[in-house]
Amino acid sequence: WSAFVAMLEYKAARYGRTFVRIGRFEPTSQVCSQCGVKDGPKPLHVRVWECGACGAVLDRDINAAVNVAKAAGLAVSACGA
Template identity: 70%
Template sequence: MYVEDLCVVGLGRTRLAKSVHDVGWASFTAMLEYKAARHGRTFAKIDRFAPTSQACSACGRLDGPKPLNIRS
């Protein structure tokens, strides 16, 4: 399981504010992490500035922005 390292302060100013603050993002990711470990799953946080939508899903090569219809 992979989770993006979100900017919670920035999300607090959007329409998602109530959801983000109710859940407590840090406690939510901590729960995911220990439950993944308990069940033998992989857990990792992805940097919020990583260009994941620009990477090839097969080989991982970064080759620029992709249209929405080919992202996976």
């Protein structure tokens, strides 16, 4: 895995792309992508859940992808890029 990540990093640099690493233990599937409330851990068989705060119905994988994209955007803007 580390070799794959290293290749992504140098290829991103070569082609002028931004590479952002999200923490391994970031709870991306536990945080509502609509309101930002951390709903807590869920068993892996729970694929769709409803946010207790805002009522949004979230697919676990899509929600995590949205949260990763948001985190990457925040990381880039924080660096001034």
